[in-house]
Amino acid sequence: MIRNEVIDSLMSRKSIRKYTDQIPSEEEILTVVRAGQQAPFAMQMGSVIIQENRETNIFNAPVQFIILCDIHRMEKVMEARGWKREASNIHSLLFGAQDAAYMAQNMVTAAESLGMGSCYIGAAPYKSEKLREDCNLPDHVFPLVILTMGFPSEDPPARPRYPMEFHLFREKYPDFSKGTVKRAMDVMDRGYLDQDYYKNAGFMIPLSDKSKEEKFTFDNYSWTEHISRKMAQWSTDPEELLKQLRICKLPINENGTE
């Protein structure tokens, strides 16, 4: 792999969940947000709310950004041009989510280059009612993700990723052999076990089905079991998110209509 300053920074980044007392300067914050803005966009439908109250911020981070999928602002520009949005909510959300996500990831990289660390928190879409209230969000603004940020007071190792054969497919999508799947799972599980990740976190997702016997301990519970339990047991009811979208006045029915 070719190495240079940018690649090295991307390769060594890890989510930071513990922060020092140092408060990022206004210049540092504005630099991070400005670098975020410069990400590629489809319609510039990403915007940001900054929250600087350590007491209430997740991980007591000095700074926390609510990353917004902002269709309202687009509509304001359209209104000034005498247009009304006819693009569907699902289209607007899909492209707005991309704008917001690429913007946020630029912010992560920019923060890293300034010696700061960050961590995404995925609960924002489920908290849209409270965030609308707390942050005065207008209709047609959907909170996509929270991003905590500050100077790190921990230095965890970089987390593993799937091997390239399980990630990059040349021209055609492959039919995964059992061996390929197993090798990829081993890389992930060994990586997390070697770091005692779940043991240190003291966290294992419990089995929802209480009739099932727990067969894992912190000696063999690792990422593939963790992520499988998450995707098999959590967020199973589409209504949970459909409701949040209705709250934000961006309704999408199960058949994709509004």
Ligand SMILES: Cc1cc2nc3c(=O)[nH]c(=O)nc-3n(C[C@H](O)[C@H](O)[C@H](O)COP(=O)(O)O)c2cc1C
């Ligand atoms: C959309 C999204 C949601 C996430 N939500 C959480 C979260 O709620 N809590 C948390 O501690 N980390 C969260 N993370 C961070 C991931 O756990 C982390 O990126 C992943 O484990 C890989 O580790 P790394 O970032 O250190 O490489 C989230 C990341 C993303 C992209």
